[in-house]
Each structure stands twice: as C-alpha cells, then as structure tokens.
Amino acid sequence: MRRIIHLDMDAFFASVEQMDNPAYLGRPVIVGGSPQSRGVVSTCSYEARKYGIHSAMPLREAGRRCPHGIFLPGRMNRYMEVSAQIREIMLEYTPVVEPISLDEAFLDVTASEKLFGPAEQIAKTLVGRINKEVGLPASVGVAHNKFLAKLGSDLKKPKGFVVIPPDGVEEFLAPLPVSKLWGVGPKTTELLHKLGVQTIGDLQKIPPAQIRSRLGESGEVLYNLAHGIDERPVTVEEEAKSIGHEVTFPTDTGDRDLLEGTLLGLCERVARRMRKQGLAGRIITVKLRNTDFKTITRRLTLPAPTDFEEIIFRHALSLAKKANWGGKQLRLVGVSVSGLQKGLQEQIPLFLTEDHEDLKRLHETVDLIKDRFGETAITRGRLLTGFQRRKNAALHEKPE
Amino acid sequence: MKIFCSQEELLRSLQMATKALSVKTTLPILSGLLLETRDDQLYCLATDLELGIEVKIPEATIIAPGKVVIQGKTFFEIIRHLSSGRIELFLDDKENLFNIKTSTSFFSLHTLPVNEFPSLPEGFRALDNLQIKSENLEDNANFDLYFIKAPVLKEAIKQSLYATLPEDPRPFLSSVLAEFGQDQLRIVATDINRLVIKEIKVKGEKKRNILIPVKSLREIANIFGNDPDEEIGIAIDERQLFVVGKGIIISSRLIDAQFPRYEQVIPKDFTGKMKINRQVFLAALDRSSLLDKAVKLSLSEAGLIISSNEPELGTAYEEVSCDYNGDIMEIGFNAQYLMDFLKNVDNEEIIFNLSSGMKASLMSATNGEDYRYIIMPLRLSV
Numbered sequence: 001m002r003r004i005i006h007l008d009m010d011a012f013f014a015s016v017e018q019m020d021n022p023a024y025l026g027r028p029v030i031v032g033g034s035p036q037s038r039g040v041v042s043t044c045s046y047e048a049r050k051y052g053i054h055s056a057m058p059l060r061e062a063g064r065r066c067p068h069g070i071f072l073p074g075r076m077n078r079y080m081e082v083s084a085q086i087r088e089i090m091l092e093y094t095p096v097v098e099p100i101s102l103d104e105a106f107l108d109v110t111a112s113e114k115l116f117g118p119a120e121q122i123a124k125t126l127v128g129r130i131n132k133e134v135g136l137p138a139s140v141g142v143a144h145n146k147f148l149a150k151l152g153s154d155l156k157k158p159k160g161f162v163v164i165p166p167d168g169v170e171e172f173l174a175p176l177p178v179s180k181l182w183g184v185g186p187k188t189t190e191l192l193h194k195l196g197v198q199t200i201g202d203l204q205k206i207p208p209a210q211i212r213s214r215l216g217e218s219g220e221v222l223y224n225l226a227h228g229i230d231e232r233p234v235t236v237e238e239e240a241k242s243i244g245h246e247v248t249f250p251t252d253t254g255d256r257d258l259l260e261g262t263l264l265g266l267c268e269r270v271a272r273r274m275r276k277q278g279l280a281g282r283i284i285t286v287k288l289r290n291t292d293f294k295t296i297t298r299r300l301t302l303p304a305p306t307d308f309e310e311i312i313f314r315h316a317l318s319l320a321k322k323a324n325w326g327g328k329q330l331r332l333v334g335v336s337v338s339g340l341q342k343g344l345q346e347q348i349p350l351f352l353t354e355d356h357e358d359l360k361r362l363h364e365t366v367d368l369i370k371d372r373f374g375e376t377a378i379t380r381g382r383l384l385t386g387f388q389r390r391k392n393a394a395l396h397e398k399p400e
Numbered sequence: 401m402k403i404f405c406s407q408e409e410l411l412r413s414l415q416m417a418t419k420a421l422s423v424k425t426t427l428p429i430l431s432g433l434l435l436e437t438r439d440d441q442l443y444c445l446a447t448d449l450e451l452g453i454e455v456k457i458p459e460a461t462i463i464a465p466g467k468v469v470i471q472g473k474t475f476f477e478i479i480r481h482l483s484s485g486r487i488e489l490f491l492d493d494k495e496n497l498f499n500i501k502t503s504t505s506f507f508s509l510h511t512l513p514v515n516e517f518p519s520l521p522e523g524f525r526a527l528d529n530l531q532i533k534s535e536n537l538e539d540n541a542n543f544d545l546y547f548i549k550a551p552v553l554k555e556a557i558k559q560s561l562y563a564t565l566p567e568d569p570r571p572f573l574s575s576v577l578a579e580f581g582q583d584q585l586r587i588v589a590t591d592i593n594r595l596v597i598k599e600i601k602v603k604g605e606k607k608r609n610i611l612i613p614v615k616s617l618r619e620i621a622n623i624f625g626n627d628p629d630e631e632i633g634i635a636i637d638e639r640q641l642f643v644v645g646k647g648i649i650i651s652s653r654l655i656d657a658q659f660p661r662y663e664q665v666i667p668k669d670f671t672g673k674m675k676i677n678r679q680v681f682l683a684a685l686d687r688s689s690l691l692d693k694a695v696k697l698s699l700s701e702a703g704l705i706i707s708s709n710e711p712e713l714g715t716a717y718e719e720v721s722c723d724y725n726g727d728i729m730e731i732g733f734n735a736q737y738l739m740d741f742l743k744n745v746d747n748e749e750i751i752f753n754l755s756s757g758m759k760a761s762l763m764s765a766t767n768g769e770d771y772r773y774i775i776m777p778l779r780l781s782v
Contacts, residue, residue, distance in 0.1 A: 300567065304593070318569055346779040347734055348758050349592045351660045 035063025401466025672726020
C-alpha cells in the first residue's frame with residue numbers, strides 16, 4: 001500500500017502578499033490585476049472569498065463585489081521564490097515530490113515511513129515547518145493514492161488536515177457530489193446529472209460497461225475513481241526544463257509591428273534570465289493563442305545552445321511567420337527556450353555571422369547596467385512605446 | 401492508357417521516385433505522381449518543386465500510351481502491398497479513374513488533373529536521350545556538362561553532409577557549395593563550426609560554382625553509386641541541376657545565395673602536428689565522450705591525453721600514443737565533431753594540424769589533400 005500526501009497552500013499568492021505586507025492581514029486581497037483590467041482573479045484571500053469572489057472570476061466582477069478590496073498585480077518571482085523554499089522542505093522527507101503548480105504538490109512517502117514515522121506524522125511535521133519557517137498556512141490530505149490525497153486536502157480548507165484510511169473508502173465517497181471526482185468538470189457533471197447521477201454513490205451503482213458506453217475511455221477512469229481506485233504514480237519532475245515568457249494583449253491584435261516588437265521584448269527577457277542563471281538552450285518554442293482561444297505552438301532545435309536574444313528572436317520570428325502568426329488576431333504570444341545546459345563550454349564558430357564577439361560584449365555590458373540600475377535602465381529603441389520615445393526626445397532637447 | 405508491368409520493377413522505381421513527393425504541401429497536385437509513356441517506355445515522376453525524380457520503369461509492356469497523375473503515396477503503398485507478379489494498369493474511358501489489377505486484387509484511384517502537374521524545365525526531355533558516355537563530351541548550349549563515377553560522388557556526398565545544417569534558415573548551411581573546374585569538382589560544406597573540403601575527379605571543362613540543397617544531395621547519394629562501375633552525367637542550367645543515370649533523372653533547384661569566403665578560414669600555420677591511428681583515436685574519443693562531449697586534448701611529444709569532465713558525473717582520462725611535433729598544448733573540442741570526420745575516412749592514419757589560441761585546426765588523411773576538415777575549438781571553462 002502506498003502512502004501519498006497532497007499538500008496544498010491556502011490561497012497561496014494572497015497569503016504571500018499578506019505575509020509580506022502585514023497591513024493586508026485580515027483584509028480581502030485579490031491577486032490578478034486592477035478591477036478595471038480585463039483579466040481574471042488569480043487567487044484571493046479567504047477574507048475576499050466571503051464576498052463570493054473566487055479564482056478565474058473576471059476582475060471587474062470582483063471589483064463590483066468588493067470595491068474596497070486590495071487588488072494586486074501579483075509578483076510571480078516572489079511566489080516562485082517562496083514555492084522553492086517550500087519544495088526544499090518537502091524534499092527533506094522524500095525525493096518523490098511531484099509539484100502540480102507553485103502551490104501544490106504530491107509526495108510519495110511510502111519509503112520514508114521507516115525514517116520519519118507514519119505518513120500522518122510526516123504530513124503534520126511538513127505543515128508545522130512550512131507554517132513556522134516560511135510563515136504560510138497549508139492544507140494536507142493523506143491517503144493511499146493521489147486522487148484520495150487531493151480530495152482530502154480539499155475537504156477542510158483552510159488549514160485542513162484529512163486522513164482517508166483505505167477501509168470504507170467507498171462509503172466515504174458515496175455521499176460526495178460527482179464533481180469532486182478528478183477530471184469531472186461542468187460538462188461531465190451535466191452529462192452525469194442527465195443520467196440521474198448526482199453523488200459518487202449513484203455512480204458506484206452503475207455497472208462499468210454502462211459508464212463506458214456513455215463516457216468512453218474516461219468512463220473507465222471515472223468508474224475506478226468512484227470506487228477509490230487510482231494507480232497513477234507520483235512522478236518526479238525533471239530539472240529546470242525551460243525558461244519562457246508570454247504576454248496576453250489588452251486587446252486582440254493582428255498588428256505585425258506590435259507582434260514582432262512584443263516577441264523581441266520577450267526574447268530579450270528570456271535571454272537575460274538564461275544569462276543570469278548561466279544557462280544556454282537549444283530548443284526554441286513559440287506559443288500563439290488566437291482570438292478563438294486556439295493555441296498554436298511551434299518549435300525547433302538549434303545545432304548549438306545559445307543565450308543570445310538575437311538568435312532566439314530570429315528563430316522565434318521565423319517560426320511565428322511560418323505559422324502565419326496564428327492566422328487570426330492574437331490574444332497571447334509567448335516564447336520559451338528549453339534543452340537547457342550550463343553554458344560552460346563554448347564552441348567557437350568558423351564564420352562569425354552574428355558579429356558574435358561584439359554581441360557577447362554588448363550583452364555583458366547591458367546585463368551589468370541592468371544589474372546595477374534596474375531592468376528598465378536600458379532598453380532597445382524598438383521596445384520603447386511612442387510616448388516614451390517622445391519623452392526621451394524631449395529630454396534630449398531640453399536646453400541647459 | 402493501358403500497361404502491363406512487373407510488381408517488383410514498379411515497386412523498385414517507385415521507391416526512388418516517391419522520395420521527391422511533397423510531404424507537407426498546400427498544393428495537392430505535388431502529392432501526386434505522374435505516370436507517363438514515351439517512346440514505348442513507362443516513366444514515373446514526382447516533384448516537390450525543389451527536388452524532382454524521374455525513373456524509367458523496366459519491363460513494362462505498353463498496350464495503349466497515356467499520361468496520368470495519381471495520389472503518389474497511396475499508389476506506392478498499394479503496389480508495395482501487392483504480391484509479386486504481373487500488374488495491369490489502365491485508365492478508364494473518362495480518364496478520372498486509374499485502375500490497378502492483379503489476378504486477385506482490384507483498385508481504382510481517382511486521378512488528379514494532369515495539366516496542373518508542374519511542367520518540367522526546358523531541356524529536361526533532351527537529357528532523357530543524353531547518352532551517358534564521357535567520351536562524347538560536347539559543348540552543349542543549354543547546359544554545363546560533367547561526367548563522374550557515381551560511387552565517387554556518393555562517397556564525397558557522404559563525407560560532406562554531416563557538416564551541414566539541413567534545417568537552418570541560412571542558405572549556406574542548408575546547402576553545399578559545388579565548385580566545378582577543369583576535370584575537378586570541389587565540394588565545400590559547413591555548419592558554421594567546421595568545414596569540409598572534398599575534391600574529386602570529374603570529366604568536364606567549364607568553371608561553375610553552385611549551391612545544392614542538402615536534401616537533394618542526400619537523395620542523389622541514395623539513388624546513385626550503388627554499382628561500382630556506374631557513371632552519371634551532371635547537367636547544370638541557369639537554375640537547375642540534373643543528375644542523369646541509367647533510366648533515372650534527378651533534378652534539383654539551385655540555391656541562389658552567397659557562400660562565405662571559405663578560403664580565408666583555411667589555416668596555414670599551426671602550433672603542432674599530430675599523426676595518429678584513426679581507429680585508436682576514434683575509440684578513445686568515443687569513450688571519453690561517454691562523460692561529456694566536450695573533451696580536452698593535451699599534447700606533448702610523449703603523446704596525447706584526452707580528458708573530459710562533467711561536474712555532476714565525474715571525469716574520464718585516456719592516453720593515446722601518437723606522433724606529435726610541436727609545442728606542448730591543451731585544446732578543447734566537441735568530441736562529436738572529431739568523431740564525425742574519423743568515421744568518414746578509411747585511412748589507417750590521419751594527420752591533425754593543431755592551432756592554439758582559439759583558431760581553426762585541420763584534419764586530413766595521410767595520403768593527400770583531397771579530403772580536408774577544418775574545425776574550430778571549444779573554449780573550456782577549466
């Protein structure tokens with residue numbers, strides 16, 4: 001029998017903000033952007049949930065429900081930092097940690113019980129340490145598979161601690177609504193309701209062949225889950241897979257000039273991050289999402305790793321053009337570099353088509369300026385907006 | 401149109417021609433294969449506009465001549481799956497169904513419009529009749545003509561293509577430079593970090609420099625040169641290259657781009673010269689690269705030491721005896737680049753002329769200058 005822990009941070013982004021700014025404690029904090037912007041709520045504090053706000057709700061709606069709420073744009077870098085700190089603690093108890101996102105992870109502690117005591121004990125220690133050392137609340141579920149562990153952590157949020165023992169699992173599941181099953185979204189729920197299935201118990205009574213005929217392949221999965229069976233292993237993530245950036249436009253656009261400029265800006269940020277971490281990569285991926293929410297990704301592999309924005313941009317642009325920029329107006333554009341390695345060795349080229357050494361010196365200099373004076377201290381003319389351009393011109397024209 | 405042919409011969413011909421079928425195309429006609437009778441012979445032809453391959457299908461009996469275009473991949477798969485023996489091919493009266501018949505199988509394929517199939521360049525037909533005999537080398541108004549032993553060309557292509565980048569958007573990396581001169585052909589290929597210069601003998605007069613796509617060369621090397629005595633003709637017009645062999649014509653678009661001035665990067669002065677057994681060197685590199693492709697060569701008159709070091713794995717150390725004349729030096733290389741050359745020569749010994757100071761080094765076979773390999777070092781961190 002496996003012992004699985006699912007650890008889920010409570011209102012993670014909002015909790016980080018409250019921890020960093022004690023003035024926000026006890027107040028409704030909504031992370032995602034200003035209530036005037038067209039984005040959605042990323043996370044909100046439990047105080048905000050009292051107003052009916054939940055993640056994925058349009059920010060405008062959240063603004064209407066809670067006008068005095070604290071709306072924050074979110075600081076991804078900070079959340080990643082805290083998330084890494086939490087992961088370090090988890091890794092002290094088992095190497096088998098599968099992060100699902102920044103704020104939740106599965107741990108397989110079957111083999112760790114001999115070292116650290118029963119899974120329940122490990123889970124308690126984890127929550128205690130995260131609370132004390134990081135300063136954040138978390139909920140956990142402990143069970144013999146992933147589905148039940150996740151179900152457990154979700155049952156008594158926040159600061160929940162739920163152990164689901166293997167005996168009587170079916171009885172335990174029976175009264176819960178079918179929407180609690182993994183992978184059952186609004187559509188499947190509707191379909192199941194039509195079949196007269198409201199609770200997991202209702203589903204347990206239906207013969208497997210019938211579920212299969214109605215729901216196909218996923219019917220089998222649902223049948224198993226309804227009986228508390230889930231064989232999926234906790235899989236360990238590979239190391240730093242990729243470095244990427246993407247932006248969603250305030251309004252969908254087909255303006256090639258804007259798209260190219262945006263892509264260049266993204267490539268520059270990606271390359272800068274790679275250089276900061278001493279990495280170079282070979283696989284360039286471009287992501288385009290058009291107005292119909294269709295996502296197109298295109299990738300290619302370079303013969304040698306690079307950390308040059310010029311090279312990343314040249315290939316990213318040719319990929320985007322080959323995909324005809326998604327064929328429609330775009331909502332989102334993104335670029336990432338994977339196949340990363342420590343840029344220790346450097347192959348010297350025979351022909352210097354990129355003015356290689358010059359560019360390298362340029363990057364070193366620009367990086368140095370940014371390190372000292374901030375990311376906006378120096379930028380390409382192409383990336384300036386019209387307003388900034390005029391402002392800069394005015395500065396230069398100012399008489400002594 | 402009605403033809404009898406043998407499944408084996410048809411399949412063999414299609415295996416060659418279908419290499420030029422367009423895989424990803426917005427033009428459906430380019431996924432088509434042209435079957436055509438001329439002078440009581442049956443030909444099949446496929447082209448993706450860059451590469452075209454026409455093959456004469458042997459042992460075909462033409463009852464009624466004709467011309468048809470059908471979906472190439474499907475036709476090929478059908479023929480491949482039929483059992484060996486006689487096949488009857490015929491077009492129905494309305495010319496919109498092409499039928500394939502054996503004693504037990506019957507297939508009807510919808511035809512594609514023949515008039516939409518790309519017309520072949522002027523002069524292509526004339527080549528069809530070109531007698532591939534090198535002694536008959538004449539001035540030809542349409543083409544620059546050369547003749548060459550096919551296995552020699554095949555080997556030269558194989559010895560150059562590994563040093564290219566077929567998918568790179570920069571044309572000089574996804575194609576190969578061919579410099580024709582008086583009875584000589586020089587092939588130059590690069591992937592920016594290394595350069596191959598290979599010289600072979602041809603029969604021909606005119607000076608002519610062209611860029612040939614890597615993909616075309618790969619097919620040329622696949623199709624020609626399997627017979628040790630095979631001789632082929634090369635005809636070049638304004639924009640196309642034609643390779644003509646017995647019953648086969650391959651056409652390739654030429655790349656209109658600038659190749660870098662490679663003569664400038666051929667090194668002339670070296671820090672040291674190593675003479676080394678090829679197999680021994682290759683095996684030692686192969687082992688060292690198990691840890692990391694980046695290897696360090698340490699050279700002195702005592703011999704060669706190859707080492708590699710992957711911080712998270714460990715280190716490798718190999719001693720190789722060799723003949724070294726020159727300064728004591730240490731230099732880094734991508735082991736794969738060295739092995740690529742060593743795997744593609746068959747000499748027992750090779751010469752490695754080394755340059756220090758992040759400059760190019762040069763490898764060649766001991767018995768001459770006809771195959772040179774110029775390679776840039778790797779800057780090692782430690």
